Amino acid sequence: MPIDDGAAGPATPAEQLATELRALRDAAGRPSLRTIASGTGRVSHTTVAEALQGRRVLTWPVLAAIVKQLGGDESAFRARWIAATSASPTPTESEREETVFIARYRERAADYYNVMHVDHVRRARFEDLYVTPRVSRALKSGTLSEGVELDVQQFDSEIRRAVLLGGPGAGKTTLCQALICRHAQDADLPVAFLVRVREFAADFPPERSVVGYIEHHLEAVFQLRLPQGLLERKLQREPLLVIFDALDDVPDAAGQNHLASIIKLFSSEFPLTRILITSRASSYRNAHFNLARFDGYNLEGFNGDEAREFAKRWFAYQDGAGSEDAESKSRELIRQSSSVADLRKSPLAWTILCSLYEEHGDVPRSIPAFFSRWWQGQTLNQSRHTDATNRLQEAAQKVLPHVAYYMLRNNRSDLSGDQFISLASDFLRTQYETSEEAWRLARETLDYLSQRTAIFTALQVRPDGSESYGFFHRSFMEYEAALYEAWQIDNPHELAESVLRRIAHGDESFSGELVVQLSERYREGKGVRVISEILDATPQLPSDLLSAVIKFLERCSHLIALPYSLDAQILSLLNAATTDRPVPPETLPRQNAVSLTEEMSSWGISKNVPGPVSSALDMIRGLLVRPAAESQLTSFAVIWGWATLEDCLLGFFQVSDLDEHGQSDATLNSKLLRHSTWDLVKEAERRGLLTAADTGQLSAAWKLRNTLAHGPGPQTSSEVSLLPAVQAVEAIQHAVSQLFQRAAEINS
Numbered sequence: 001m002p003i004d005d006g007a008a009g010p011a012t013p014a015e016q017l018a019t020e021l022r023a024l025r026d027a028a029g030r031p032s033l034r035t036i037a038s039g040t041g042r043v044s045h046t047t048v049a050e051a052l053q054g055r056r057v058l059t060w061p062v063l064a065a066i067v068k069q070l071g072g073d074e075s076a077f078r079a080r081w082i083a084a085t086s087a088s089p090t091p092t093e094s095e096r097e098e099t100v101f102i103a104r105y106r107e108r109a110a111d112y113y114n115v116m117h118v119d120h121v122r123r124a125r126f127e128d129l130y131v132t133p134r135v136s137r138a139l140k141s142g143t144l145s146e147g148v149e150l151d152v153q154q155f156d157s158e159i160r161r162a163v164l165l166g167g168p169g170a171g172k173t174t175l176c177q178a179l180i181c182r183h184a185q186d187a188d189l190p191v192a193f194l195v196r197v198r199e200f201a202a203d204f205p206p207e208r209s210v211v212g213y214i215e216h217h218l219e220a221v222f223q224l225r226l227p228q229g230l231l232e233r234k235l236q237r238e239p240l241l242v243i244f245d246a247l248d249d250v251p252d253a254a255g256q257n258h259l260a261s262i263i264k265l266f267s268s269e270f271p272l273t274r275i276l277i278t279s280r281a282s283s284y285r286n287a288h289f290n291l292a293r294f295d296g297y298n299l300e301g302f303n304g305d306e307a308r309e310f311a312k313r314w315f316a317y318q319d320g321a322g323s324e325d326a327e328s329k330s331r332e333l334i335r336q337s338s339s340v341a342d343l344r345k346s347p348l349a350w351t352i353l354c355s356l357y358e359e360h361g362d363v364p365r366s367i368p369a370f371f372s373r374w375w376q377g378q379t380l381n382q383s384r385h386t387d388a389t390n391r392l393q394e395a396a397q398k399v400l401p402h403v404a405y406y407m408l409r410n411n412r413s414d415l416s417g418d419q420f421i422s423l424a425s426d427f428l429r430t431q432y433e434t435s436e437e438a439w440r441l442a443r444e445t446l447d448y449l450s451q452r453t454a455i456f457t458a459l460q461v462r463p464d465g466s467e468s469y470g471f472f473h474r475s476f477m478e479y480e481a482a483l484y485e486a487w488q489i490d491n492p493h494e495l496a497e498s499v500l501r502r503i504a505h506g507d508e509s510f511s512g513e514l515v516v517q518l519s520e521r522y523r524e525g526k527g528v529r530v531i532s533e534i535l536d537a538t539p540q541l542p543s544d545l546l547s548a549v550i551k552f553l554e555r556c557s558h559l560i561a562l563p564y565s566l567d568a569q570i571l572s573l574l575n576a577a578t579t580d581r582p583v584p585p586e587t588l589p590r591q592n593a594v595s596l597t598e599e600m601s602s603w604g605i606s607k608n609v610p611g612p613v614s615s616a617l618d619m620i621r622g623l624l625v626r627p628a629a630e631s632q633l634t635s636f637a638v639i640w641g642w643a644t645l646e647d648c649l650l651g652f653f654q655v656s657d658l659d660e661h662g663q664s665d666a667t668l669n670s671k672l673l674r675h676s677t678w679d680l681v682k683e684a685e686r687r688g689l690l691t692a693a694d695t696g697q698l699s700a701a702w703k704l705r706n707t708l709a710h711g712p713g714p715q716t717s718s719e720v721s722l723l724p725a726v727q728a729v730e731a732i733q734h735a736v737s738q739l740f741q742r743a744a745e746i747n748s
Contacts, residue, residue, distance in 0.1 A: 013083040018054030020080055021066070025052065028070040037157050040065040044157045046239040046274075047188060057084050062188045097227045098234075102191060108222045109184040109191075113177050126181060128317050131302070131310045133171055133347075135164070138296040152178060155297065159241065159274050161267060165281040166299030168475040169348030172278040175299060176245045179276070183241060190274075191234075192241035193217075198249040198413060198459065201259050202468065210242070210266045211235070235270040242266075247279035248474075252411040281506060301345030308334055310347070314354040333357050339365045342510070348473065360741055361607035365730050366559070367510050368517050371479040372693040375455065390688065392448040395441055397692065399424040400449075400456060401487065404471065404480030414459050414470035420446050478511040486518030492526065495519060496533035500541075503548050512552055513559060520560045524700055527560050535569050550574055561723035608740040616644050617733050624726055634725035635708045641732040642677065642705040645698075648736055649680040652689065652743065678702050681735075689742050694735050701728035 011019065025031065033045035033052075040062055048066070050056040058066075060081055067077045114126045135155040137148050150158070156179060166172045176194060183192035193214045200206055200213050208216060211231055218224045234240055244263060250256045267275055277294070302310065311330035333354065334344075340363070343349040352374050357363050364370040375397075403423050407415065415423070424442035429435055449456040450469060455476060458467045471477040489495055495515060502512045520527025534553065541549060553570045556562075562570075609617070623637040681698055684690040690698075704724055 013080070013086075014057050015054045017057065017077075017080045017084045018052060020077065021063075022052050024067065024070045024072045031070075034157065036066055036069065038154060039069040044189065044239070047190070057081070059188055094227065098230055101224065101227060101230065105191060105218065105222065105224055106184045106187070108224065109180060112222065113180045113184065116174070124317055126178070129310070129313050130174070130178060131306050131313070131347075132178075133175060133302075133306070134300040135175075136298045136300060138165060138298040149300070150297075152182070156182065158295070159276050161274075161294045162276050162297060163294050164276060164278045164297050164299055166278070167301065167346065168280065168478075169346035169473065170299050170301055171347040172299055173245055174347065176243045176276070176278060179241065179243065190238055190240045192243065195242060195244045196249075197244055197246045197259065200244075201250050201255065202414075204255060204258055206262070210262065214242075235273050237272065239272050239274050241274045241276065243276045243278070245278050247277055249413050302347060302350060304334070304344070307344040307350055310350060311354055314351070315358070318358055329357075333363065336363050340367060340370060343367065343370060348475070360737065362737060365734075366517065368514055368521065369697070369734070371476070371514075374476075376691055376693065389448075391441075392445055394692075395424075395428065395445045396449055396453075396455075399427055399442070399445055401480045401484035402427045403456075404477045405484035405488075407470075407477060408481040413474075414468040416466055416468055417446060418466075420469055479514060482511050482514035483518055485515050486522050486526075490526075492519075492529035492533050495526075495530045496537065499530065499534060499552075500537065500545075500549070503552055504545055513555060516556050517559050521700070522696060524703070528562060528566065531556055531560075531562060531566055531570075535566065535573075538573065561727070608744050609737055610740070613644065613648060613736065613740075617641075617736065620644070620729060621733075624722065624729060634722055638701070638705055638725050638728045638732075639708055641729045642701065645732050645736055646677045646680065648739055649677070649684055652739060653680070653683065684739065688746070689739050690735060691738075694738055697731040698735055700724075701731045704728050 025036070033048045036048045037045040047056065047058070047062075051058050051063070051066075060078070063077065063081055064074055067074050116124050116126050116129050132152050135150045135152070137150070152175070164172060164175070180192050180194055183189045194217075195210060195213060200208075200210070206213070215226055215231055218226060235242075244259075247256060247259065250259055263275065263277065267273065275294075278299075281298075308330050311333050312326045315326040315329045336357070337344060337353055340353075343353060349370070353363050353370070356370075356373055360373075364373045403415070403420060406423055407413070421439065421442045424445060425435070425438040428438040428441055431438075446456075446469065450458050456469060456471055459470050471480070485495060485498060489498075499512045499515050502515075516527045516530050518527075519530055531553065534549065538546060538549060550570075550573045554574050557567055557570050620637050620641045623640075624634060681690065681695055681702070685692060685695050705728070
């Protein structure tokens, strides 16, 4: 209980304890409150200050840690502590209500937030999976030094007015969850409350005040009705922690600035309250917030050790693997994911990669393939393959890119059900005879997505009783929007301008690279022309944007096959940006082959692929990873790889179409053999063994195989460089893996 320092009469036992503690601190050289708090590892510096002032009696373990740190006599202070805790006056009725309420909230919050969602079905205990991230000081305010890395406890103890910046999927929300858990489980820490910005700022002005939102959340989620005025009283007199998570969930800069003003007013009204805001760095910079006196911090992505530790915990949790088995799986996953190493830095993406490896035994080799594989897992594996679900999956794949592009261009983070249906039915109307049929399919598609997948789902109930819908994470909206641009926008100049806008706004989710890669995948040469347009624009770019564009172009040079002239221009720009003596373009070496050869060494094959087929794929890859692979070897690798795929397809169809006596249909066999391998690929897609995304990836490989097998046409060459061959073999190997994986799923 608070103690009235101005009261007359002899000192109470609690006041005597505080006096002795202050004297002990003086004798120890008056270490700072932060130093004392950090030494205990359990409380904030504000809690230490309250104990020294006599406003709070700490629990014995915390007090003992402080006394030990300051070199005091623990037994003497133990006696003082017993006297102080035994002599506390009888609490009033309102104080008893407050104590009971806080205890119940701590218990329920600890239980509610101590959960990590493995996917939209499975859950795990927080401590089983969570790997503590690193936080670094970013924006200097007051006396804090920049660039210093902190653990979660140190970061927590520093929070007064703070902004935590991190990229998409960096774990900002999960760190908020960790802080709420920590404050709920430790009675010596003030309680903490979470304000989800997407819910709080669903409308402007918000439906409720910040205090009103917290009170409503406590009643609706935790089933706790607050005593009248309790929250405001505690905010006014205690350093509670209030976290505003995901400022960037308000999509437009004007809305973000309105919200920042609300937070500033809240902080002025409750000056003792500790406030933490989380946001993407790009959104925070672009909105030009005026949050003076807010300290800035960066949430660092996983490093190699942290990614490996999380993978070990994942495999140990998923299948009860022992420490050695989990360690072995984590090492193999690290090895296979070398070609998408950037995804390891994102806890969200890394979690999905762990899940994909667990399911398939291998991982995607590119970022577009990563998103595509995750999409397939969310749709194809969530339901049985019936004509109805296949129809809805196909509709969802067509509609979602269109919806995502609309939302991104219009700064929308969510849509009402009617808005989704209107957008989807307009898009589908060109493919169906009647508007009613298109509307009905759009309605069914929304139900399918929101009820059967975690891609596009219901977010909240609005005040009028309607539901709002959105992508479960902004990164996936950006992927779907990039997919739309690659499919629907034919003008390379327009695509280049879109990419440059992304870079100018601090693209943190690979969406620019996705536009280039997907454009090249769906129309050969389209991505190359986008890069050419961007290069043509570089002389007019301001210096700060030019630096980001050069880094973007350098990354793209490893993602798609570029003509030597463009490769040389990129390397020349990079060279000019990093040295005072640029090297002429014609003297610069090409670097695609080396990086891709290294990538090939990390490829894996799904565990469902039979041994002979796996061995054949190993030998095909071996042709590509030789130190000086000649064009005839790379050509042979593509042709051999396609022949392997053809054998697998024929084998599947002959086995799946046996008659009731186990005999194959000679007519069917003859029919299959008369058709091209591409017909077999399309038949596999029709039967659910391959997806439209799989056949899209195989299209370029099929064209390259035909050129090599039948000779060049008027506009082609029989020569093949390493990069197109690697991309073709990657697509073929992925298709073979998917054939056996999906066949196993169907048979089970």
